[in-house]
Amino acid sequence: MTALATPTEQSPARADMDSIRRDFPALAQEVHGKPLVYLDSAATALKPQAVIDAVTNVYARDCANIHRAVHLLSQRATQAYDAVRAKVRAFVNAPSEKEIVFVRGTTEAINLVANAWARPRLSAGDRILVSGLEHHSNIVPWQMVAQATGAELVVVPITDEGEVRLEDVEARLDARVKLVAMSHVSNALGSVQPVRAIVERAHAVGAKVLLDGAQAVPHVAVDLQALGCDFYAFSGHKLYGPSGSGVLWGRRELLEEADPWQGGGDMIRSVTFEKTTYAEVPAKFEAGTPDIAAVIGLGAAIDYVRELGVEGIERREQELLAYGTEALASIPGVKLVGTAARKVGVLSFVMESAHPHDIGTIVDAEGVAIRTGHHCAQPVMERLGVPATARASLGLYNTREDIDALVRALHRVREIFA
Amino acid sequence: MISPDLRELYQEYVLDHGRRPRNFRIPEGATHGAEGYNPLCGDKISVKVVVDGDVIQDIGFQGAGCAISTASASTMTEALKGKTVAEARDLFAAFIAMVKGELEPDPDVLDTLAVFAGVAEFPMRVKCATLAWHTLTAALEGKGEPVTTE
Numbered sequence: 068m069t070a071l072a073t074p075t076e077q078s079p080a081r082a083d084m085d086s087i088r089r090d091f092p093a094l095a096q097e098v099h100g101k102p103l104v105y106l107d108s109a110a111t112a113l114k115p116q117a118v119i120d121a122v123t124n125v126y127a128r129d130c131a132n133i134h135r136a137v138h139l140l141s142q143r144a145t146q147a148y149d150a151v152r153a154k155v156r157a158f159v160n161a162p163s164e165k166e167i168v169f170v171r172g173t174t175e176a177i178n179l180v181a182n183a184w185a186r187p188r189l190s191a192g193d194r195i196l197v198s199g200l201e202h203h204s205n206i207v208p209w210q211m212v213a214q215a216t217g218a219e220l221v222v223v224p225i226t227d228e229g230e231v232r233l234e235d236v237e238a239r240l241d242a243r244v245k246l247v248a249m250s251h252v253s254n255a256l257g258s259v260q261p262v263r264a265i266v267e268r269a270h271a272v273g274a275k276v277l278l279d280g281a282q283a284v285p286h287v288a289v290d291l292q293a294l295g296c297d298f299y300a301f302s303g304h305k306l307y308g309p310s311g312s313g314v315l316w317g318r319r320e321l322l323e324e325a326d327p328w329q330g331g332g333d334m335i336r337s338v339t340f341e342k343t344t345y346a347e348v349p350a351k352f353e354a355g356t357p358d359i360a361a362v363i364g365l366g367a368a369i370d371y372v373r374e375l376g377v378e379g380i381e382r383r384e385q386e387l388l389a390y391g392t393e394a395l396a397s398i399p400g401v402k403l404v405g406t407a408a409r410k411v412g413v414l415s416f417v418m419e420s421a422h423p424h425d426i427g428t429i430v431d432a433e434g435v436a437i438r439t440g441h442h443c444a445q446p447v448m449e450r451l452g453v454p455a456t457a458r459a460s461l462g463l464y465n466t467r468e469d470i471d472a473l474v475r476a477l478h479r480v481r482e483i484f485a
Numbered sequence: 486m487i488s489p490d491l492r493e494l495y496q497e498y499v500l501d502h503g504r505r506p507r508n509f510r511i512p513e514g515a516t517h518g519a520e521g522y523n524p525l526c527g528d529k530i531s532v533k534v535v536v537d538g539d540v541i542q543d544i545g546f547q548g549a550g551c552a553i554s555t556a557s558a559s560t561m562t563e564a565l566k567g568k569t570v571a572e573a574r575d576l577f578a579a580f581i582a583m584v585k586g587e588l589e590p591d592p593d594v595l596d597t598l599a600v601f602a603g604v605a606e607f608p609m610r611v612k613c614a615t616l617a618w619h620t621l622t623a624a625l626e627g628k629g630e631p632v633t634t635e
Contacts, residue, residue, distance in 0.1 A: 099488070422551035424526050425495075428607060432491050441527045448527065454549050455527045479487060483495050484552070 087375070088464050090115040101434025104472040108462030109254055109282060109413055110438050112307045114368075121367035122309055125360035132356055134333055148359055151366035152349075158369045159280075159299065160290040161316050168315040168322070168349040169362050173281040174204040176300030176315035177248070179352060180277055181208035184298075184317075184325040185246055191217030194243045196236070196274070198260065199225040199450055200253040203443045205279045209248055218245070225450060229256040229405035233264050244274040251283035251299075255444040255458070256405025257388075257413025259287075266295045275321065281305055285462070286384055286411040288377040297321055303361060307463075308368030312361035315352075322348040329354040372463070380463045384412055387461055391470045398477050404456050415442075415456040418477070420484035423457040429483060430457075433476035435469075493603035494610075495552065503552030508562035512543040521548075521620030521632050523612055528554050532620045539569045544621075551613055557601060558617035564598055570625055577618045584614045 088094050093113045096103050105113055125147070131140035133148045152164040161167060170176045189195070195209045199222050213220045221244070223235050231249070240247075247269045252259050266276045277298035283289055284301045291299055298321070303312030317325075327334060327345050331354030336344040345351045372380065391414050395401050400419035418426060427439035438458045441448045448455060459473055515533035522529050530548035534541055544565055546558045565573050580598050582588040586605030590598075604614045623632040 424528075424551035424610075424613060425553065428494070428610060429491060432488050440525060445527070454529075483487060483491070484500065 084464075084466055088466075090117070090371075091464050092116055092119070094464060098434050098436070099432050104433075104435040104469045106459040106461070106465065106469060106473060107436045107438050108285070108465075109257075109305065109458065109460030111304045111310065112285060112462050113464065114307055114309070114364075115371050117371050118308055118364045118367045122360045122364040125363050133359055144359055144363075147363045147366070148357075151362050151369075154366045154369045155314055155316075158289075158373065159284070159314075159316065160292050162292060163319060165348055166316055166319050166322060168317065168352045169357055170300075170313045170315050170352075171311055171358065172302040172304065172313035173279055173300045176298075176313055177204055177277065177279065178208045179315055179328050180298050180300075180317065180325075181212050182326075183328040183352070184321060185209075185212045186215055187326050189213075189216040189218040189245055192243060193218040193245045194221050195219070196221050196223060196239055196244050196247045196249075196269075198223045198231045198236075198249050199446055200229065200231060200256065200258060200260070201248070201250055201444065201446070202254050202279065202281070203445070205248055205250060206446070209246075219243075222446075225447070227451070228407050229253065229258045229447070229451065230407040231258070231260045231265075233261050233268070236265050237268050240268055240272045240274065242272055244269070244272060246275050246277060248277045248279070250279040250281075251289070252280075252286065252411055253405070253407075253413075253444075253447070254282045255413070255442040255447045255456070256407065256415050257282070257410040257460075258405055258407035259283075259409040259411055262296070263294055270295070282412065285372075287381050291316060303365035303368060306365070306368050307371060308365035309358075309361040311358040312365040314365075319348065322352070325352075327354075328352050331355045375463060381411070384461050384463070384465075387465055387467065387470065388412065388414070390467055391459065391461075391473075394470050394474050395477075398474060398481070400481065401477065404451055404453060412461045414459045414461075416458075417453050417456055418480060418484075421480050423455040425484070426457045426477070426480050429480045430473065430476035433472065433479060435473050435476045437473070490603065490606045494607060496600060496603070498597070498600045499556045500552060502556035502559040506546075506555050506559035508545040508559065508566075509547060510545040511547060512545045515543075515545075517624040517627060519620050519624035519632060521616050521623070523550075523554070523616050525612065526551065528613065528616055530554070530558060530617055530620050532558070532617060532624050534621070534624055536570065536625070539571065541565050541568050541570065541573060546617060546620075550616070553601075553604065553610055553613040554616050557614045560597055560600070561617050561621065564596065565621075573621070573625070577622060580618060581615055584611050 091113045129143040131144045133145040152167045155167045156164040269276045275297040278296045280301040285306045299316045304310040334354040404415045423439035440455050511533050516536045518533040528550035532546045535543040544562045583590040584604040590602045592599050
């Protein structure tokens with residue numbers, strides 16, 4: 068294997084990548100005197116200029132509250148905000164834009180379903196199924212529901228490779244299971260779960276399925292109608308959009324039967340001190356002034372990603388993942404953690420000689436930004452017998468040169484900890 | 486080329502104590518102890534102390550962490566054996582001021598602990614260097630709750 072980047076049929080022409088990279092102003096900087104190599108997109112993705120401009124435009128020009136005043140600024144802001152629902156619908160092929168609820172991020176989306184839908188419906192004897200791969204945000208809300216309702220949280224174990232096997236899910240599915248909550252793609256390891264088959268099996272026993280799509284939507288084309296799940300959650304900030312934007316998609320009848328969540332303005336039809344009637348979905352779940360600029364920025368991010376083409380992004384990232392997997396495996400003392408057959412976007416690893424935290428500091432000095440720690444997935448770390456990992460994660464702007472820089476930086480780690 | 490800041494942080498003394506921590510044991514007859522945890526990186530440490538009168542007769546630690554946190558704990562145990570509780574508190578104050586970059590280290594006061602002066606250039610690593618000390622403080626104060634850096 069050569070450490071030098073060579074163009075292949077799968078990788079785009081250098082000129083194309085250069086022009087893509089120029090869309091991201093954060094990439095044009097040096098850190099510690101070295102060009103920035105950003106390999107932490109699973110934590111948050113960098114933002115293209117189009118997103119930054121969209122957010123700036125809201126504050127510089129269309130700065131008004133939405134769904135309220137009749138003046139022109141409010142009209143512009145309202146139209147721009149509401150137009151994002153149609154963009155999201157098309158992006159994930161949801162049946163209706165009325166089923167798109169704007170939230171702060173994946174965490175809020177899951178908590179919304181936990182509190183408004185699950186909590187009033189579950190009781191002792193019921194079960195919630197999660198996998199051993201989940202991010203804390205897809206564990207803790209269900210623990211809280213279980214504690215409040217007497218329902219039981221059941222965990223599907225993962226394999227040594229960091230995969231959820233369909234048969235292990237099936238073995239735990241019966242009429243007691245009311246909800247399966249699972250990540251589409253693992254944030255810590257990048258494993259892709261067999262979600263379509265899981266949805267089928269879960270529906271066969273009458274369970275609903277929530278998928279945490281935070282790490283999926285930036286990397287693979289998501290078709291909600293094909294997946295067949297009941298709820299789907301993702302964050303804008305991992306999809307090259309602003310932090311503070313996120314999406315909960317839910318089947319209309321489930322959103323309708325769910326209780327309102329937060330009370331306040333915009334989620335009501337009429338209010339008297341005797342009785343309040345609630346607005347229809349999705350407004351029912353969007354009390355108060357939302358993060359208007361972030362949602363409009365999310366719309367710009369979706370436009371950007373669709374223009375580049377999700378399939379092309381996926382193909383390039385898969386090629387880069389294979390390149391990175393081979394490159395890391397060739398470094399003595401490096402061990403990849405998470406070797407699922409289907410993976411996207413993530414290279415989690417440990418080194419014999421150095422703790423992940425020390426790796427992070429040393430590669431940062433070389434300009435390479437990676438994440439180190441437990442990635443908000445402590446049960447995954449415990450299961451795989453590591454206290455923490457170093458995680459390099461990919462975005463649409465990454466190149467083989469970025470992987471090569473990481474490899475060189477890891478050789479520095481070996482030098483220091485030799 | 487490895488940057489001078491990195492060389493200063495990961496100097497041989499630190500690497501050695503990170504690899505082969507001293508007093509990596511639970512001392513017999515410990516009178517005080519506490520658990521420390523850094524939820525950001527998962528570092529865990531247990532510090533146990535034998536205090537006789539107001540003198541630290543013995544001190545040891547166990548746990549898993551990065552080179553900086555392990556070396557810091559190891560160096561701390563060596564520095565504190567035979568010191569009074571009040572002296573330990575003063576050393577902690579001087580140590581934390583040094584790693585936060587608030588005070589130039591006084592080698593007469595800090596002695597070997599001054600090898601951690603380089604941490605000041607790495608603000609994200611201050612918690613690694615101070616976890617053992619925070620845990621020791623909790624142990625001496627007899628707090629039953631595990632301490633965390635957050």
